[in-house]
Each structure stands twice: as structure tokens, then as C-alpha cells.
Amino acid sequence: MYTLNTPWVLILLPLPLLIYWLVPPYRQRSDALRLPFFRSLARATGSEIRQGATVLARPRIHMGAAIAIWCLTVLALATPVRLGDPQEITRAKRDVVLAIDISGSMDARDFPGPDKTRIQRLEAVRGVVAGFVERRQGDRMALIVFGSQAFVQAPLTEDLDTVLALLEQTEVGMAGPHTALGDALGLAIRTFEASDIDQRLLILLSDGNDTASRMSPINAADIAAQKSVEIYAIGVGDPDATGEDRLDQTVLADIAKRTGGQDFFAGDTESLEEIYTRIDDLVPRETETLSWRPRQDLSYLCLGLAVSLGLLVMAHGVFRRRITA
Structure with missing residues (x-):
């Protein structure tokens, strides 16, 4: 065409x-010889008398x-x-960041699995999160892991197979033994700033309270709200524990509330799967098609x-x- x-x-x-x-022809004056017998000469030569200017x-x-x-x-x-x-290009309308706690307490083997046997907390989380990622084909996702420090394991990408592979390679203690919850929130906010997509969802999972952050989780949540980041916070630890291993569900609830999200508590693998399924229903996958x-x-x-x-x-x-x- x-x-x-x-x-x-x-x-x-x-x-x-x-x-x-509209524009008259170009005229050029030239010298001429005036003859008193011009007409007679013209008739004698058989020439036709015309105007002096010709085109x-x-x-x-x-x-x-x-x-x-x-x-x-x-x-x-x-x-x-x-x-x-x-040509058509389909791209995600929502960016999703998964922030997963891999501090030392995630190594505890006290999390009831599908068959009610006690398994490692991180092992249970990896299995459930992997299923969630597989259902979100078409979204852009990033993976952040945090312990004493927070790290971007995978930047925002539509290559979810890579996200799954990096999630599978994540081990307890890779980021240190403590819990830098506020720093993880801050790193997620910086990750979202690299994107021009307006819908931003952070799914935060932790089993302890903040013990190593330079920024408090509440301040980080306020900044996230200003950046239009919606946070869904999931607690998987033991609220009755003491010290650094105690899950502070109140802080997670406050973080979610300040950003317009929700907080959840998972006591076993089945409830954790239900939570991620519910999140899937609350914020369904959205895509837009660009044609050119x-x-x-x-x-x-x-x-x-x-x-x-x-x-x-x-x-x-x-x-x-x-x-x-």
C-alpha cells in the first residue's frame, strides 16, 4: 500500500x-531599422506582419x-x-516486582507442606511463587531478594523463564542473615522508576521483622505510595517467636495499607497458594496491543x-x- x-x-x-x-512573458528590447516602405517589403517577401514582441x-x-x-x-x-x-506488539500494562526474604530464618524447617510434612520455608515459597509467575505470562516481572542487604536478582523483564530460573537458584543466606525490609522496599521503588508503565505492583514476602535497614519500612511505604506503587505484603513466619525471628505482621499490614494494597498471613503451603491465587484474581494480568x-x-x-x-x-x-x- x-x-x-x-x-x-x-x-x-x-x-x-x-x-x-498571470505573469506576462519576458520582453527584451533590441535595436531596429525603421523603413518607410516596410509594408511593401513585407508583401514583396511574402512575410506576415506581427507585433514586435514574440514568445x-x-x-x-x-x-x-x-x-x-x-x-x-x-x-x-x-x-x-x-x-x-x-505489525503488532503485545506488552504488559502492569509491572510486578517480587521481593522475597531469604534471611537466615527462612532456613527453618517448620512450614507445613502440601502433605503436612514440615519443609524449609524458602522451599515452600519458591514452589508457590513459581506457580504464580507461570500464570502471569505477558506481565513484566522483577525479582528482588533481601537479607542483611537487598539485591536485584532479575530486573524488569518479560522473560519469565529467566525469572523462574533465578528464583530456583536462590538460597537462604545469599544476602546475609538479617532482614533489611525497608531497604528492599527502597530498591523495589528504584526498580519501578526505570519503567514508564503506570500500574506498579510489589508483592512482598517476609518471615521476620526489620533488623538491618537504613530506611524504615514505614518511610519506604510512604515513598512507594507517592510513586503509585501498590504493595501486597505476605507474612510466613512465626508471630509468637522472639527476637529477630518474630514476624511483625503489624508492620506488614501498615505497609500494605499505606499503599492501597492488602496484607496476608500464610501458615502453611496451602494458605500461601490461596494467597497468591487471590492476588492473581485481585490484580489480573493486563496487556495492551500496539499496532504499527x-x-x-x-x-x-x-x-x-x-x-x-x-x-x-x-x-x-x-x-x-x-x-x-
């Missing part, structure tokens, strides 16, 4: 005709070439383009034809004068 980027330029096509009608006639081939050159020049200014086949057609500019062809035609006309004129001479 062919189209013009600036079709209004075609109104210039009749411009030479308007100039021909030199041009060969028809030159006129045709001039018209063609003008039309090609105007067409080039109108920017003809060839449109390719429609590749455009190839053809102006150079019109200009090339115009220049070639002009050169041929010039060559024809030179050849014609030589023959006449």
Missing part, C-alpha cells in the same frame, strides 16, 4: 499554469519534460511512502527521476543545436 505523508503539497501542481496565465516556441518534448519534472518534484515534496504489512506499519520513504525515487529527465532534456537541447548549426 502506498500513501503520502504530506498530501496537501499537491496543491502546488497548478502553480506553473497560474504563473503562465519563442519550445519543442514539445521539452514542454512535456518540464511538466513531468515539476510533477515529480511536487510528488517528492508530498513524501510518498510504501506501507508494509501491519513499517514505512519506506520513496521521495528519492521521484527526485532521481526528475534529475535524470532534466539531464536528458539538456542533452537533447545541446544535440539539437549542434545539428541546427
Whole structure:
């Protein structure tokens, strides 16, 4: 399919005709010999008496070439383009960041599994989160792990297979034994700033309270709210424990409330799966389809034809004068 980027330029096509009608021909004065018997001389020679000013006639081939050159020049200014086949790109309308606690307490083997046997906390979390990621095909996801420090394990990407592979390689203690909950929130906010997508969801999972952050979780939650980041906080630890291993569900609830999200507590693998399923229902996967057609500019062809035609006309004129001479 062919189209013009600036079709209004075609109104210039009749411009030479308007100039021909409105602008008088060029006149050049020349010396003349006045004869009292001019009419008699004209009759004797069989010449026709005309006005002194004449417009030199041009060969028809030159006129045709001039018209063609003008039309090609105007067409080039109108920017003809060839449109390719429609191309469609589907991209996510929501960015999701998974922030997972891998502090030393996640190594505890006290989490009831599907068959009610006690398994490692992180092992249970990995299995459930992997199923959640597989259901979110089409979303852009990032993976953040945190212990004494927070790290981006996988930046925002639509390659969820890579996210799953990195999640599978995550081990307890990789980021240190303590829990830097506030720093993890801050790192998630910086991760979202690299994206131009407005819908931002952070799913935070932790089994303890904040013991190593430079920024308090509440301050980080306030900043997240200002950045339109919605936080869903999940607690998987033991609220009755003491010291660093005690799960502070109150802080998680406050974090979620300040950003318009929700907080959850999972006491076993089954309830953890239900939580991620519920989150899946609350914030379903959304995508948008962008359509475009590749455009190839053809102006150079019109200009090339115009220049070639002009050169041929010039060559024809030179050849014609030589023959006449």
C-alpha cells in the first residue's frame, strides 16, 4: 500500500499554469531599422506582419519534460511512502516486582507442606511463587531478594523463564542473615522508576521483622505510595517467636495499607497458594496491543527521476543545436 505523508503539497501542481496565465512573458528590447516602405517589403517577401514582441516556441518534448519534472518534484515534496504489512506488539500494562526474604530464618524447617510434612520455608515459597509467575505470562516481572542487604536478582523483564530460573537458584543466606525490609522496599521503588508503565505492583514476602535497614519500612511505604506503587505484603513466619525471628505482621499490614494494597498471613503451603491465587484474581494480568506499519520513504525515487529527465532534456537541447548549426 502506498500513501503520502504530506498530501496537501499537491496543491502546488497548478502553480506553473497560474504563473503562465498571470505573469506576462519576458520582453527584451533590441535595436531596429525603421523603413518607410516596410509594408511593401513585407508583401514583396511574402512575410506576415506581427507585433514586435514574440514568445519563442519550445519543442514539445521539452514542454512535456518540464511538466513531468515539476510533477515529480511536487510528488517528492508530498513524501510518498510504501506501507508494509501491519505489525503488532503485545506488552504488559502492569509491572510486578517480587521481593522475597531469604534471611537466615527462612532456613527453618517448620512450614507445613502440601502433605503436612514440615519443609524449609524458602522451599515452600519458591514452589508457590513459581506457580504464580507461570500464570502471569505477558506481565513484566522483577525479582528482588533481601537479607542483611537487598539485591536485584532479575530486573524488569518479560522473560519469565529467566525469572523462574533465578528464583530456583536462590538460597537462604545469599544476602546475609538479617532482614533489611525497608531497604528492599527502597530498591523495589528504584526498580519501578526505570519503567514508564503506570500500574506498579510489589508483592512482598517476609518471615521476620526489620533488623538491618537504613530506611524504615514505614518511610519506604510512604515513598512507594507517592510513586503509585501498590504493595501486597505476605507474612510466613512465626508471630509468637522472639527476637529477630518474630514476624511483625503489624508492620506488614501498615505497609500494605499505606499503599492501597492488602496484607496476608500464610501458615502453611496451602494458605500461601490461596494467597497468591487471590492476588492473581485481585490484580489480573493486563496487556495492551500496539499496532504499527513499517514505512519506506520513496521521495528519492521521484527526485532521481526528475534529475535524470532534466539531464536528458539538456542533452537533447545541446544535440539539437549542434545539428541546427
